[in-house]
Amino acid sequence: MSGPRFEPVRTVRAYERIVEQVEQAIESGALSPGQRLPSERDLMGQFSVSRSTVREALRVLQARGLVRSRPGDPNGAEVLPFSPDALQKSMASLARVEGLSLGELVQFRMVLDGSANLLAARLRTAGQLAEMQAAIERMREAVTEGYDAFSAADVAFHDAVARASGNKLIQICVEVVRSIVLGLVADRLADAPDREALMRRSIRHHEEVLAAVRDGDGPLAARLARRTMYDYYAGYVPAAERPALRALLDQPNAVPE
Amino acid sequence: MSGPRFEPVRTVRAYERIVEQVEQAIESGALSPGQRLPSERDLMGQFSVSRSTVREALRVLQARGLVRSRPGDPNGAEVLPFSPDALQKSMASLARVEGLSLGELVQFRMVLDGSANLLAARLRTAGQLAEMQAAIERMREAVTEGYDAFSAADVAFHDAVARASGNKLIQICVEVVRSIVLGLVADRLADAPDREALMRRSIRHHEEVLAAVRDGDGPLAARLARRTMYDYYAGYVPAAERPALRALLDQPNAVPE
DNA sequence: CTAGTGCACTGGTCGGACCAGTAGGCTACG
DNA sequence: CGTAGCCTACTGGTCCGACCAGTGCACTAG
Numbered sequence: 314m315s316g317p318r319f320e321p322v323r324t325v326r327a328y329e330r331i332v333e334q335v336e337q338a339i340e341s342g343a344l345s346p347g348q349r350l351p352s353e354r355d356l357m358g359q360f361s362v363s364r365s366t367v368r369e370a371l372r373v374l375q376a377r378g379l380v381r382s383r384p385g386d387p388n389g390a391e392v393l394p395f396s397p398d399a400l401q402k403s404m405a406s407l408a409r410v411e412g413l414s415l416g417e418l419v420q421f422r423m424v425l426d427g428s429a430n431l432l433a434a435r436l437r438t439a440g441q442l443a444e445m446q447a448a449i450e451r452m453r454e455a456v457t458e459g460y461d462a463f464s465a466a467d468v469a470f471h472d473a474v475a476r477a478s479g480n481k482l483i484q485i486c487v488e489v490v491r492s493i494v495l496g497l498v499a500d501r502l503a504d505a506p507d508r509e510a511l512m513r514r515s516i517r518h519h520e521e522v523l524a525a526v527r528d529g530d531g532p533l534a535a536r537l538a539r540r541t542m543y544d545y546y547a548g549y550v551p552a553a554e555r556p557a558l559r560a561l562l563d564q565p566n567a568v569p570e
Numbered sequence: 571m572s573g574p575r576f577e578p579v580r581t582v583r584a585y586e587r588i589v590e591q592v593e594q595a596i597e598s599g600a601l602s603p604g605q606r607l608p609s610e611r612d613l614m615g616q617f618s619v620s621r622s623t624v625r626e627a628l629r630v631l632q633a634r635g636l637v638r639s640r641p642g643d644p645n646g647a648e649v650l651p652f653s654p655d656a657l658q659k660s661m662a663s664l665a666r667v668e669g670l671s672l673g674e675l676v677q678f679r680m681v682l683d684g685s686a687n688l689l690a691a692r693l694r695t696a697g698q699l700a701e702m703q704a705a706i707e708r709m710r711e712a713v714t715e716g717y718d719a720f721s722a723a724d725v726a727f728h729d730a731v732a733r734a735s736g737n738k739l740i741q742i743c744v745e746v747v748r749s750i751v752l753g754l755v756a757d758r759l760a761d762a763p764d765r766e767a768l769m770r771r772s773i774r775h776h777e778e779v780l781a782a783v784r785d786g787d788g789p790l791a792a793r794l795a796r797r798t799m800y801d802y803y804a805g806y807v808p809a810a811e812r813p814a815l816r817a818l819l820d821q822p823n824a825v826p827e
Numbered sequence: 828c829t830a831g832t833g834c835a836c837t838g839g840t841c842g843g844a845c846c847a848g849t850a851g852g853c854t855a856c857g
Numbered sequence: 858c859g860t861a862g863c864c865t866a867c868t869g870g871t872c873c874g875a876c877c878a879g880t881g882c883a884c885t886a887g
């Protein structure tokens with residue numbers, strides 16, 4: 314005989330309930346970025362828990378990048394606008410724990426950047442095109458200024474493309490993965506002896522990409538973007554991993570070592 | 571005159587220092603998954619802080635998915651193997667906060683799945699090919715069993731492809747984004763009146779993709795994979811967003827509404 | 828009217844206490 | 858002698874009360 318079927322109850326920690334409530338309030342828009350939560354001492358009243366519990370909940374919310382709290386603030390914790398920081402932290406930690414190789418990261422960038430260019434070629438606005446042009450201009454100026462300025466302009470170009478793709482997810486992932494890759498190779502790029510030649514070649518490549526985006530030739534833009542990325546980073550990727558990168562290029566046999 | 575230049579000191583919370591230390595121990599491999607941290611009462615001794623501070627640090631580590639703690643455990647918190655849970659939480663939260671549309675998510679899946687197939691076509695092993703074949707087999711059987719079984723088999727196929735791509739990052743992102751998409755449309759897919767026809771068509775499409783992967787034709791596999799994804803989800807994406815999805819297909823004009 | 832000083836907040840940290848679980852040793856019973 | 862059961866020594870979860878170091882604002886003294 315089967316009476317009422319009982320299900321195992323899952324004990325839910327008090328601080329988790331608080332996290333849920335606040336999280337939901339933020340996601341539903343009841344709390345919008347810039348607004349402030351009540352102070353911890355107020356919250357302990359509202360939730361009927363101790364301050365320790367409130368604080369543990371706030372720590373979790375803070376770790377997820379949803380709020381920020383500073384001592385001395387006249388109000389409680391501030392609700393933050395979304396930032397990919399938390400995402401980036403998880404992914405950077407993943408990269409270290411899982412031992413993500415530079416090759417995999419670059420490959421992923423090739424995928425994302427290629428697709429972003431494909432979409433940008435078809436969906437870009439005139440203003441976005443101008444931003445890309447301006448970024449290349451800055452890259453040109455920065456050749457003599459040093460690696461940091463060049464890199465910043467380069468980043469601006471790829472960001473403009475990502476925005477033009479019209480897909481926020483692509484935009485965010487581009488940003489996250491790029492920052493990880495740059496963190497891994499920045500010093501090596503900055504110290505490269507043939508730095509200036511590298512920069513000039515990179516600028517030429519970017520111009521080709523831009524031309525394809527301007528002409529609306531998505532597949533070409535994607536192909537060139539992947540090629541640009543490959544040329545720029547392949548030297549830093551262990552030779553054993555390069556074939557996997559070349560698999561994303563369209564004439565893998567035509568690519569010299 | 572310029573004496574020694576002083577830099578503003580950034581006050582670092584005690585619990586953050588603890589998080590850093592433990593995080594670094596895990597990432598460096600000094601603590602490996604399955605091992606256990608000392609108990610909270612031990613840690614407060616080792617770090618010379620109060621238990622509250624230790625606990626806040628542990629909450630952060632737990633929120634990042636690095637450790638788990640259960641009451642009654644004879645030892646301290648358990649170090650977890652990496653899981654994309656934290657990543658998924660950040661991204662799911664992002665999807666809600668930023669108002670990521672279903673269109674963007676599906677578009678992202680088209681990008682990832684397409685690239686995964688492109689790579690898989692060139693890098694797959696025979697065993698991975700067999701896994702994909704088996705997954706399609708299960709999809710076929712599941713047509714009569716119901717949506718859940720079918721969906722599970724479908725997921726298995728895409729996972730096999732992602733694994734065959736050889737890129738862990740692609741693998742993880744595929745998993746994360748898919749779970750979000752399925753969460754958004756699962757009920758609608760399950761309740762579709764023409765469900766069985768949808769399933770059969772989907773199987774046919776998967777077979778075509780598999781054939782291309784088997785033959786090593788990466789670009790074809792990628793194109794078919796994107797098309798398969800589009801056909802499966804386009805009906806649930808607002809009409810206004812569909813053109814952006816079709817921009818990823820190769821003959822956008824040939825795609826009927 | 829302004830410059831300066833407090834005061835009334837904020838979060839960060841501490842220490843101690845109690846509860847509710849669990850695991851494993853110990854005891855008492857068969 | 859073996860085992861079923863209890864009991865203790867842990868664990869984390871929660872609460873309380875306290876103190877400190879910042880911050881912002883109102884109020885006061887010049």
